[in-house]
Amino acid sequence: MGNFNILKVVDRGKGLFTKLGIDYPVMRTILQVKLTMDRRRIPTILDNNRSKNKKGDANQFLKSLWVYGFIGLVLVPFLFFTESYLFPMSIVFGILMFMLMTSMISDFSQVLLDVRDKSILHTRPINKRTINAAKIVHVGIYMFYLTAAITAVPLAVSAFVRGIGFFFTFLGLIILMNMLIIVMTALLYLLILRFFDGEKLKDIINYVQILLSVAIVVGYQLVIRSFELIDFELFFTPQWWHVFLPPVWYGAVFELLLTTNISGILVLFAAMAILLPFLSIYIYIQSIPAFERNLEKLLNHAAPKKKRSAFFCKRIAQMICSDKEERAFYHFARLMMKNERQFKLKVYPTFGFSLIFPFIMIFNELRMSSWEEISSGKSYMWVYFAALMISTIIMMLRYSENAKGAWIYKGLPIHNIKSLSRGTLKAFMIHMYLPVFSILSLALMLVFSVSILFDLIVVFLASSVYVIVCFKLINGDKLFFSEPFEMAQQQDTAKVIASFFLLGAMVGIHFLVSFLNYGIYGYGALLLAINLLLWKKAL
Amino acid sequence: MNIIESAGKPILEIKNLSKDFGNNRVLTGIDLTVYEGEIIGYIGPNGAGKSTTVKIMLGLIDDYNGQITIFGENIAAGDQTYKKRIGYVPETADLYENLTAQEYLVFIGELYGMEAEEADWKALKLVRLFEIDNVYHTRIASFSKGMKQKVLIISSLLHNPDLLFLDEPLSGLDANSVMVVKEILAQLAAQGKTIFYSSHIMDVVEKISHRIVLLSEGKLVADGSFEELKQQNIEGSLEEIFNQLTGFDRHKQIAEEFTAIVQGDRKNGQL
Numbered sequence: 001m002g003n004f005n006i007l008k009v010v011d012r013g014k015g016l017f018t019k020l021g022i023d024y025p026v027m028r029t030i031l032q033v034k035l036t037m038d039r040r041r042i043p044t045i046l047d048n049n050r051s052k053n054k055k056g057d058a059n060q061f062l063k064s065l066w067v068y069g070f071i072g073l074v075l076v077p078f079l080f081f082t083e084s085y086l087f088p089m090s091i092v093f094g095i096l097m098f099m100l101m102t103s104m105i106s107d108f109s110q111v112l113l114d115v116r117d118k119s120i121l122h123t124r125p126i127n128k129r130t131i132n133a134a135k136i137v138h139v140g141i142y143m144f145y146l147t148a149a150i151t152a153v154p155l156a157v158s159a160f161v162r163g164i165g166f167f168f169t170f171l172g173l174i175i176l177m178n179m180l181i182i183v184m185t186a187l188l189y190l191l192i193l194r195f196f197d198g199e200k201l202k203d204i205i206n207y208v209q210i211l212l213s214v215a216i217v218v219g220y221q222l223v224i225r226s227f228e229l230i231d232f233e234l235f236f237t238p239q240w241w242h243v244f245l246p247p248v249w250y251g252a253v254f255e256l257l258l259t260t261n262i263s264g265i266l267v268l269f270a271a272m273a274i275l276l277p278f279l280s281i282y283i284y285i286q287s288i289p290a291f292e293r294n295l296e297k298l299l300n301h302a303a304p305k306k307k308r309s310a311f312f313c314k315r316i317a318q319m320i321c322s323d324k325e326e327r328a329f330y331h332f333a334r335l336m337m338k339n340e341r342q343f344k345l346k347v348y349p350t351f352g353f354s355l356i357f358p359f360i361m362i363f364n365e366l367r368m369s370s371w372e373e374i375s376s377g378k379s380y381m382w383v384y385f386a387a388l389m390i391s392t393i394i395m396m397l398r399y400s401e402n403a404k405g406a407w408i409y410k411g412l413p414i415h416n417i418k419s420l421s422r423g424t425l426k427a428f429m430i431h432m433y434l435p436v437f438s439i440l441s442l443a444l445m446l447v448f449s450v451s452i453l454f455d456l457i458v459v460f461l462a463s464s465v466y467v468i469v470c471f472k473l474i475n476g477d478k479l480f481f482s483e484p485f486e487m488a489q490q491q492d493t494a495k496v497i498a499s500f501f502l503l504g505a506m507v508g509i510h511f512l513v514s515f516l517n518y519g520i521y522g523y524g525a526l527l528l529a530i531n532l533l534l535w536k537k538a539l
Numbered sequence: 540m541n542i543i544e545s546a547g548k549p550i551l552e553i554k555n556l557s558k559d560f561g562n563n564r565v566l567t568g569i570d571l572t573v574y575e576g577e578i579i580g581y582i583g584p585n586g587a588g589k590s591t592t593v594k595i596m597l598g599l600i601d602d603y604n605g606q607i608t609i610f611g612e613n614i615a616a617g618d619q620t621y622k623k624r625i626g627y628v629p630e631t632a633d634l635y636e637n638l639t640a641q642e643y644l645v646f647i648g649e650l651y652g653m654e655a656e657e658a659d660w661k662a663l664k665l666v667r668l669f670e671i672d673n674v675y676h677t678r679i680a681s682f683s684k685g686m687k688q689k690v691l692i693i694s695s696l697l698h699n700p701d702l703l704f705l706d707e708p709l710s711g712l713d714a715n716s717v718m719v720v721k722e723i724l725a726q727l728a729a730q731g732k733t734i735f736y737s738s739h740i741m742d743v744v745e746k747i748s749h750r751i752v753l754l755s756e757g758k759l760v761a762d763g764s765f766e767e768l769k770q771q772n773i774e775g776s777l778e779e780i781f782n783q784l785t786g787f788d789r790h791k792q793i794a795e796e797f798t799a800i801v802q803g804d805r806k807n808g809q810l
Contacts, residue, residue, distance in 0.1 A: 026649075026650065029646065029649050029650070030650075033635065033638065033642070033646050036637075036638065036642070037635055037637040037638060040637040040678070115633075116633045116634070116635065118599060118633075119599075119627070119629040119631070119633040120633055120634070120635065120647075121650070122597070122598065122599050123597045123598075123599065123622065123625075123627045123629075124622055124647070124650040124651060125619045125620055125621070125622035125623040125650070125651060125652070126619060126622075126650060127619050128619075289601070293600075293602070
């Protein structure tokens, strides 16, 4: 177990903690253990070797902080609005709150919801206050790192641009906001657990994680664009309903402290900004026992799901699978893709990108050419972005949270293990690729009219060929759902990049063929033939 | 006639304990007094309320009706110090698996107020006796079920507790280790420790317990030594007494139906 500098910072508060009735040495011990475990968050199925452990003892979270630092840059332009405080600072706090709240939910839920604490800590002679304090300080330490990474540059810029008074107001409000976020997240969990069971909560956390990773990538786009916003004039007058927008409270504090504008509503907002964090902490302390009680629910498994009829799935499987074994694997793969949270976390964000990027590209063109030019052009070829996700997902399909379950592939009398690949790839095409592709196609047809329909069909046929090529190229003879996620290293990056080039070539062919008379129909027919051949013979 | 009661002073007293989860009554009017040096076999069907009782006694659940006194103190008073003299082996092997066995055991020792060096020294000695000293500095995540169980058992005894709550403590252990642990329990009891032993394996409970407490649907349905239970019931083994007292007599019938379904098939319409 290592020593942590951050604990020396926490040591400063020893007197305060002791006054609050907390057994400080015990809390410190718990924190030390928790931080040690965080450094080893990447489970070590493979390296049990002690010397290796030392090398691996680097906190993955801390390494990823620079991403947040970059996101923080998006705040900088807003610091240059000098006419008003209310609007730009509300935006700044809006972005901050979104980033911090989502990362709080996605990264630190494990800390708040660790059920092992129940039987390991609560059964020992430690008072509950100490355990809860350790929990809050633990989360607080990470929120501190995270907030520091996001706000370091904006804070420094603000000191230079807006002066020291602004800097300290900003800093103070960031601290208040953090308090509010930590407690609000805990209260949110309390509310969810009150009405739902632990499985539902885990699903909600999963979706927030997915949302966050999409937001980060779209955020990159915004960083680049936000600097163009500087010329805009942004100004608004506070309305009563803004009371439901927490970021506006913080904007109001700046307006009150740093300008001569004073109005009842601004005072109200500022009061909310300052008082609510303390009030919510009070509510939280009151509801800790209820929280602990509901935490029990996490241990309980969900109430039986209502059985939904899988009539269509069954019909489709009947139609496209050649035998019983393949059909069984088809349903198996469909359920695995639907239920594995790790898989969804790694794969669903790419859906988001596939849906968003074609439009970002088209809007980029909009700056150089007119709407008419674009809608009669060939920009719909960006639809191939949807196919870009195929190679990554096929690689991800190799992994599973329950990879040990893969003994059935060897342990059961399976006729032909190739049914596994066939069934899984078909399930992927029907239940993942087709829905995303359809949505994207519909959206593109709104822009480009229905005349691109045949091109879209060709793209789908081409992606169907591409799926098999990717599978052969990347997975070789590795079985689906048979390796733990921890194995998902960068080892196959080269192959994935190769598959991107291949896709580029396919886009090129499609593009060239579309200049020939009837070329696209010929290409379509050819692809159909290749498809029939590959799906039958290659797998 | 009760030889056991003369064995020592009361360690644990439960008076009229009831507990509801929502509208669901899990425990109804439990009364139980446990004396120093006793091994209590605490048995009952799944969902009878066994682990709820243990969780209440460990302070994991605090909204109950009734009174629980451990070491002469009412545990509802909010003072956690009574837990210093308690050791606990949970049924689910809850461990911080990213720690090494050494780190985990020292940590738990420290939570019980031991010095880190003392906990480490003691843990190492115990680990050697359990023959897992070669993985003392390895992360628990890579341990087999039996190895984890050994760590749990050591962590429950490190601080020399006077009262032990053990929930399926033998699960995953090999036959030799089972003998060692059973002997340890007998010797601890002989030294005056009190052991609360929950298990579904009736043969073991029958052999090691001084006194057997049977819970069914949240009520105490039997309390006494194995001999006493045998006198009150016609059946021979604890397993059969268990079946009789919990009102379960359909095992043959269920097994027959089960095997028939396994052998049958729908097309030939056997069923």
